[in-house]
Each structure stands twice: as C-alpha cells, then as structure tokens.
Amino acid sequence: MKETKKDFIALDFEKPLIALSKQINELEQKTLQNGNKKVVNDLKNQYAKVKSQIYKDLSPLDRVKIARHPQRPYPLDYIQLISPTWHELHGDREGKDDGAIIGGLIEIEGQTIMAIGTQKGRNIKENQKRNFGMPSPEGYRKALRLFYHAEKFNFPILTFIDTPGAYPGLEAEAHNQSHAIAMNLRELAGLTVPVIAVITGEGGSGGALAIGVANRILMLENSVYSVISPEGCAAILWRTKDKVQEAANALKITAYDLYKLRIIDEIIPEVEGGAHYNPKETSEQLLIAVKKHLEELSRLSSNEIKKDRQEKFRNIGIFVNA
C-alpha cells in the first residue's frame, strides 16, 4: 500500500486512508503471530470501499490538489516513459534558456515528434531553475522557436501543460510577457503540422494556453484547466480566499466539466488516487490517447490540419445571437 510508504504525501481528503492502512499494517503483523486473518481481510475490504468512495466523490478543489501534488509526474517524466529517445533542445537564441519550458525531439512509433512542456521542479534547487513551472517571456519564445522548427521538418507537436501560469515578475513584464504569449497564440494558429496538447497537471490561464492552441486538447483525469486559479478568483469575486471551494466549483475547471463544454477532446484516465500512484500506467494511457489522435490527424493534409485547428478555436464561445 502506497499510503504506508515513507515518502508518501497524503492530501487532506486522503487522511482516512492513512489511518486505515496503519491499522491494517499493525493487524497484519499481529496476525502473523496469532493467525486471525478474517479481521484483516474485513479491514482491507473496508479500505477498498472507503478508497473508491473518496476518489469517486472528488470535488473540483480536490482535483486541484491532486493536480498540484508534489509527487505528480511532470512532463519530463512522461517523456521518458513514452519515448525511447529524448534529444532536448535549449534556448531562445537571444539570451536565456528558460528552465520552466522544456523542449526537444522524441519518437513515437518511428515518427519524430517535437515535445514541448512546462516543467516544475521537485526541490528548491530544481525550482530555482524551473521557477516552479512558471515560464518567462523567453520561455515562450523558446517554445515558438521549436514550433517553427517542427513546422519546418514536418514534426507533429506534442505539448505537456502543467503550470500555475506565466510568471508575474518585473523582468517578465519588462521583456513583454504579453507579446510573447500573444505571438504563440497567433503563430500556433498558422502551423500546418498536427498539434496535440495534454494538460497533465495545472493548466494555468494564458501561461498554459500559450502552448495549448492545439488540434486536440487532452486532459489527464485529475488535471485542471482554468482562466484563473480558484484562489485568485475567490479573492477577486468573493473578496476572500476562503471561498476557494466555491470558486473552484463555479469556474468549471475539471476534465469532466471541460469535456462537457466541448473544450477538450478526451479525458485520459488515471489510476485510482491519481497519476502519482502509478506514473507508468498513466503514461501508457496517455500514449494510447496521443497515438489515437496523431493517427486521426495524419489522415489530413497540411492545409486541413491548419484549418481544423483554426475552426476549432473559431467556434469556441457561447452567446446569444439575437
């Protein structure tokens, strides 16, 4: 049971499982001496029920917590798991290699793919480099350079999105964060290679969208995608961060909500508890979904691929035409 492992980090709603699994562990050790297995088995059944109940009833905010779980697999993890090769490419050519944006070449079924993602760090040192997954303008320009590279060599583009958003900093503004994001939105619209975006964790607003203008948008089951963080929304609209639960509900940010709104094209199932319980299995599901959409898009001509993407976004919006 993962919950009893030393490095396991439990979320608040997972606390009942901790208690149960501790009980089971203790009993199992006793049982080894006393031989009464029934109590243990009952407890294990109870555990399974509680667990499936917990994960069935996840609130949007619970999903936010899973999406932000410090042990959640990050893009570089998925890349290693789904591709036999990884040739990372660095830099914007103009003065910075933003660690919050990674990019390079991978292979899927003998086809070269340009993989681009936002990347969080797992410790202080890594996060210094990755800036907690918050890209700077230079990161978006690095991504743009790689988009153009992919377009030139006819590489499909696969993006992995897991970012709180673009970095709100002094330099980021001075170097024109707005323009960097806007250019990516515009130029992604012009590509003739297939673009597939996978939200693997947090899809944080414009910072996520800047590598998310794709023919197909896929979401891991416990990832979220939102115009603003629930905390930010609560602070502005409810004027208190305490209303984060309400904001998370109101914003419709889960994969299920976004599928219903027809913003995303597919939900990639995660193992019970979330991808971090079994990154390998989740990556296999991810690869299956990506392959399916790549295969579908490969039947379109370059112009059709571009048109497909443009029409997808052209048609998003709900309004009354009186």
Added chain:
Amino acid sequence: MKETKKDFIALDFEKPLIALSKQINELEQKTLQNGNKKVVNDLKNQYAKVKSQIYKDLSPLDRVKIARHPQRPYPLDYIQLISPTWHELHGDREGKDDGAIIGGLIEIEGQTIMAIGTQKGRNIKENQKRNFGMPSPEGYRKALRLFYHAEKFNFPILTFIDTPGAYPGLEAEAHNQSHAIAMNLRELAGLTVPVIAVITGEGGSGGALAIGVANRILMLENSVYSVISPEGCAAILWRTKDKVQEAANALKITAYDLYKLRIIDEIIPEVEGGAHYNPKETSEQLLIAVKKHLEELSRLSSNEIKKDRQEKFRNIGIFVNA
C-alpha cells in the same frame, strides 16, 4: 566661409585653410577701410586652389576622418531632408528600444518607404541614448522586425549606415549579438521588396552589413566601409596603432576603391570638404541616386528582386579556380 564660423571643427589636413581664411577675414575688414581689394582677391584665389588641392588628394585615412566628422549629417538628418513625412517606429517588442538603430516610414514620390539606419548622437546625452551609433542585438532585432513589416506591406527598404560597428559589450554578447547579425543577413536575403543601402559615414564591419544586404549599395563620396577599423587592423597586423595610415591604405575602404572592386553600385558626390559643409545639397544628391535605383528596381517582379539581391552576394569573392 564655413571655416571661420564659430562652431566649425577643422580636421588636421584642413588646418591650412583655417590660417588662410583668417588672413582673408582680417584683410577684408581692413579693406573696408583702405579700399585695396586686389590683395584680398588674390588670397581668395589662393584659398580656392589650396582647398581644391587638399580635397583632391585626400588619403583613405583623411576620408575616415571626414566620415567620422562630428558635424557630419546623420541618418535622421537625411531623413528629414529627403522626406516630407517621418513616422518613427520603436522597439524590438521584447524589452528594448535600441537608440542606435532608428526606423520608420518615409515617403518618396508618394511611395511609402521603410527607412532604417544606425544613428550616432551629437552630445553626451544623445550618445548615451545612441551608444555612439553602435547597435546592440536588440537593435538588429528591431531592424529585423521592420524588415518584415516592410515585406508585408510591400515597402521598399532604404537603409542608412553610419556606425563604428556592433557594440562589443557584455550584455551584447549575452544577448547573442552574433545571432542577431546573422539572422539579419539571412532574412534580408529572403525579402522580395527592393532594398537600397546607403553608407553615409562609417560602414563598420558586420555591424554595418547587418542592415546592408541590399540590391544596391550606394556610398557617399567620403564615407568608408571596411571589415575592420584601420586602427584595429593596424593593431593586429602591424602590432601598433601607429600604422593606421598603412592599414587604411591596405584595406581599400573608400567609395572609389569599393566601386572598383564592384562591391558598391554608385558613389554619391558630396560638396567640397564633405557633406557637413552643405547637408542639404548632399541630401539632394542622395535622393537623386536613391530615386534612380528605386525606379530601376521597380521594374522587377518580387521574385526577380529577391533573386537580384541573392545573386549579387552569391557572386562576391575573388579566388582562383584551378
């Protein structure tokens, strides 16, 4: 006589003129009282002879001095003199508006032209902004942005070159000066609008070339264009800066030399003494030459214009094919 004006700055080889014109001035004042005009007229004739002799025998290094004369007209001066409109456009969109590179829209005979130039300052404050006419990578990227703008709207491009070269600084290297220049060289090669470059002062190496890949390269009579400054060349090859005269001679940097080498297409005459003796007249000559080449190029199709420029540079080089 300009030489007697208060703000006149004489070059070393112009010193004889100063003495003569002083003499003439003094005599003229006396003459007003005494009425002996002959001596004055003789002196004036002598003055004219000396002057034309001086300017006929200018050495390459003398021309370097004229090209660098602090009162020489700069690109913004020519722009004001040749165009009724000037709509300056600023910035690289990524964090800097390099004052050493200016760009904007002008009109020649009812046609919109994108004018781009390197710009020196005339005083300390201006040179702080203009960095003595030495562009940074951001300046070249600003120019590139404007090249693309011109290409989009079918504006011919007219560049004015007067720079000691690209800025050799820490930030310039950190922000990839090399890449900025190289990109301009490559992208200029791809434009389908006419590009005309005018060397108006110093054509300093790669920093000049980065806005100089043109269909037609024109040079003001006393401007220079070189792969390295005579001082730099002397220091490296002669191992002493004292040999600057020899280096200037050896490098073949004057308009006449470069015309003979078929690198440039036309020499624009300056008034005796140099453009700063009469900026307006020089600007008129400049405009005549620019119009002529614009008119010639206007007869070519977009593809022919691009091919014309590419073949021009493809064919530069002198070697033995054994």
Added chain:
Amino acid sequence: MGLKDFFKTRQLKKAAKLQNGTANANGQDLKAQPPDELLCTLWTKCQGCNELLYTSELKKNLSVCKHCGFHHRLSAQERIDQLIDYGSFIEINENILPDDPLNFVDLKPYKNRLNEAQKTSGVKEAIITGLGSINNQLTAIGVMEFQYIGGSMGSVVGEKIVSLIENAIDKRLPLVLISSSGGARMHEGILSLMQMAKTAGALKKLHEAKLLYISILTEPTFGGVTASFAMLGDILIAEPHARIGFAGRRVIEETIRQKLPKDFQTAEYLLENGQIDLVVPRPNLKQHISDLIRLHSQNTKKSFSGNGIDKTMIDKILARI
C-alpha cells in the same frame, strides 16, 4: 466661500435654467437629480490635477485636461465619435449578446452583473464593433468599453472581434482595435480564456492577408486582452500614461516581494522597453492613425482594386461621409 462652493453655486444656477428644458446633452432627465450629481454632470474634477473643469469644455478637448494633460477615460461611443468621421460609423453585430454558460454565481449571479453593466454603461457588451471612415479612409474598428465589467473579454467580445476581423479580410480594410480591459472575464471560465486563442487565430488570417492592424492601447489594458489581440498590432500605439501589462501591479509586488518603480507598466515605460511603437496624445490620435492608414495603403493600391470588396457596404458608408 471656497472655490468649489463658488462653482457649485454657479452650477446650480445654470442647472435651474436647464430644468426649464427637458434633458441634458446625454438625453437624461435632469429633474430627478440631486444637486451633487448635477455637479458631477456639468463639472468634472480632473483626475490628474484635481482642477474643476467644465464637463462640456473637457469633452470638447477630447477629455484631456487643459491644465495637466491628463487623459480621462472615454466611453466606447465617445472614442468612436472622436475617431470616426461624423456620421460614417455603421455598427455591426450589435445583437450578439452575452449568455451565462456556466450559470456562474459569486456574490451575485453573473446574469445580474450583466444587467447592471448594460444599465450603467449603456452598451450591450464590452465592445462596439463596426465599419467607419477615418479621414475618408474606410476602416474596420472595434472599441472596448471599460465601464462594462471592466472591459473584460468573454464570448461576446471574442466573437465580435473575430467577426470584425473577418469583415476586414473580406472587404480588405485596415483594422483598428482600441483596448481598455482588465483581461478575461472570469464569469465565463475557460470560454473567456479561449477567446484569447480565438482572436489571435483570426489575426493570423488577417496577417496572412497582409492587411494593416493598428492596435491602440488605452488606460488600462491588462491580462488576457494584452496577451492576445491587443499586442498583435502591426503598429502599437498607446495613450500617454496609460497602464498596460500582463499581470497586475499588486500580483507582481506580492510575487517578487518588492515595490515596483512608479512608471512601471505605463505607456512611457513600454516605449522605453521596446514594447510599443509610439505614445500619441489623444489630440493627435486621429491624424496619426489616418496617416498610418494612408502610408500603408499607397504601395498596394493595384492589388486592392475590387478585391472582394462589398460595394454596397462601402457605398453605404461613403454616402454618409
């Protein structure tokens, strides 16, 4: 009696005269208004220098303070009146109206907010789009209305901008968009975020059609609007002192834990940091835009002739000039 009181007294006298008529310039009935509101209507306190200014004179000066040069915020309609040749504006898509796709409720329902916004701003959504002429040059123009939920971009703003761009492409017209916005409209959730990609995608088509897009950034322009269509102009012009940026000042200060320079995110700061082409004071704005449109059309006239232009529409507009 202080200066303010003096003005107030003078003001009330004038108001008394007006009450004999039926309505003020805005067509509002004055009779029901208390004196203080009346003061606000006929007099305006300059937000730059606190000087009290005749509202009518301020408006005549394009809402720029004669004393300190402060550019007061304009309504979308005022902006159109200032920029578009008199009588030449034809609004399009005025009947694209907001929905409430998420049934969003915070402290009050989004539906109520929409109703209130429509009442206070007098417009149906946060942008007016249409065709009109600027010094006799036909232009596709969109102007954001900050009074309407902070000029935020939801589905309607996105749709109206995209439709305007499609109009510009179809009729080969230059495009002018005037931004004033706090960013994306949270109440429409992900749909508002997607309007960034939607508008940018339409601008890609405009770009490929080689048509001119002049983006005018006015106080304030932030978030998802700056980071999409507003920053994608061929030419970017800002009004003096307008604040323009991606993240808000407070968010940045909280993140980097230091105070930001006073001029941070102002138009002048952006110019110095290479982000915009020009800062143009409002009195020069129309001429400037008009010059730029002229300069950008004179080399391409050959390829322009009759290229997909809807003659009846143009005739309609020309008839009004």
Added chain:
Amino acid sequence: MGLKDFFKTRQLKKAAKLQNGTANANGQDLKAQPPDELLCTLWTKCQGCNELLYTSELKKNLSVCKHCGFHHRLSAQERIDQLIDYGSFIEINENILPDDPLNFVDLKPYKNRLNEAQKTSGVKEAIITGLGSINNQLTAIGVMEFQYIGGSMGSVVGEKIVSLIENAIDKRLPLVLISSSGGARMHEGILSLMQMAKTAGALKKLHEAKLLYISILTEPTFGGVTASFAMLGDILIAEPHARIGFAGRRVIEETIRQKLPKDFQTAEYLLENGQIDLVVPRPNLKQHISDLIRLHSQNTKKSFSGNGIDKTMIDKILARI
C-alpha cells in the same frame, strides 16, 4: 628526478628505437629532429591539466584528455576522420584557391602568409568541404582549419561553403558545418566581410528548401564566422569549454572597462544564455549528429525520394561504405 624528466628519459629511449625505423605515424622523418621536438611529437602536454600524454593514445581518445577531459584542437582532417564513416569522404572544390585581390601587404605580403599557411597546415585553404556518410547517412560537410590563418574566412572559404550548401540543396542532403575561426580575413578587406552575407544568403535557400543544418561550434569561433553561417544552424552544438562569441574578450574589456567573468563566452555560458541547443563532449559527437540526422529525416522520407538526387554521386559514396 621529477615525473616530467622521467617521462622525458623514457621518451628518448623510445625515440632512439624509432630512429631505426624511417618515420613516425605522421609520415615525418624523425632523424633530423632534435629531442625536444621529438618529445612534442610523441608526447603531448595536456593544455588543460599539464599532464604528459602519449600522443597516439590522446589521438585514439579523439584528442580529449583522459585525466581532465580537455578537448584539444583538431585539424580539419582529424575532424573528418572522427566524424565521417571510414573511406566515405569525397572532397569537393579542393581546387578553389586563394588569390590576393587587394595586393595586401602588412608586415609581410598576404601572398607569403598564404604560402606559409599552406605549408604549416597542410591544407590549401581554411576549410575542407565534401560529401560523406555519418553512420551511413549521406551528409554535406564542411570543416574549418584553424591552423590556416586562424581559420579566417576570405573569398575561398565563402565560396566553398556556398558551393557546399548548393550541393546539399541539389542533392537534398543534410548539412554539417564545423567552425573554428577567428573571424573574417582582414587581408581580403571588404571581400571577406561580404562572405558573411554570401554564406547567410545561401543558408536562406537551404532553409527555404527545409533541409537540416547542424552547426558545430568548436574552440574558438568568433567574429564574422559566428555572426554569419555558424549561428544559423537549425541545431547548434558546441564542444565543452569552446570559446564562442562575436567580439573578442580583450576588445570587450577595453570597451566596458571591467573584467569579464571567467566562463564568459564558453560553450557552457552560451548554453546557459540560451544561445545553443547543446554542449556535446567529443566522444558523443558523431552519435549525436547521426541521431539528429536520423530524427530529422524520418518524417519526410516520402518527399525525399529521388528529389533531384545525383545518383552517380551517391552510388560512388555508397560504394565506399
């Protein structure tokens, strides 16, 4: 007896043995050489850690020091031997030779410098270009020779690079250029400057033909070479610790009047500053280039088939593999 002396003694003994033979590995006659030069030939002092290394072992290790990892400079021919499959290299344009267009004379005539350079470097100009295969993948490759007037670019280097690029376009081959240069060759004046535009212009055509260009930056790459073809690769790779830049360190220090950081303009500095894709140690270089070529050709095979390829040339090369 110190370690160095010990090596020297051992060395001299070995040399004595060799003298009974006729020549060393480089085909040079050893008999006339004094002991010190002999030492230099058979032993090499590592420029990184000062360790004395067997030259033959150092070469076997691609001239990378086993103790400290220092990458010693390679001749163009050594580079080709390391990267190109054995026996598959066909040189092109070896007979494009330098002229002296300006009759340039500084402390000695340029003509003399050319003669000396040809003698000391063993090559006719500062670049070798040709076609060859890298792990069975046909490639157009050019390698600069730093020994030849500091790898400077004059008319010949420019012409050979452009001709190579044209070959790559014609035969639809990937291009690999390996730079090592002090910049433009002053002795050819403006003509050398113009080679920057000439090579960049040819690369524009290659770019439009959507062919792969991998640029390898090695110690040192500066000036007009960095600021033209060397920086224009689709992929930019540098060798560890290679110094790469536009302006030289001394010029910059004189200009800004301050000391530069120690790692300034190193490959690692460039990587950190976003200027290159990767730093690849020499032992991995061939595999890395080969992988990249493979990755860049597998999605485009359809459009490759027979597209202008000169079959006889390829057959010739394939016959050698």
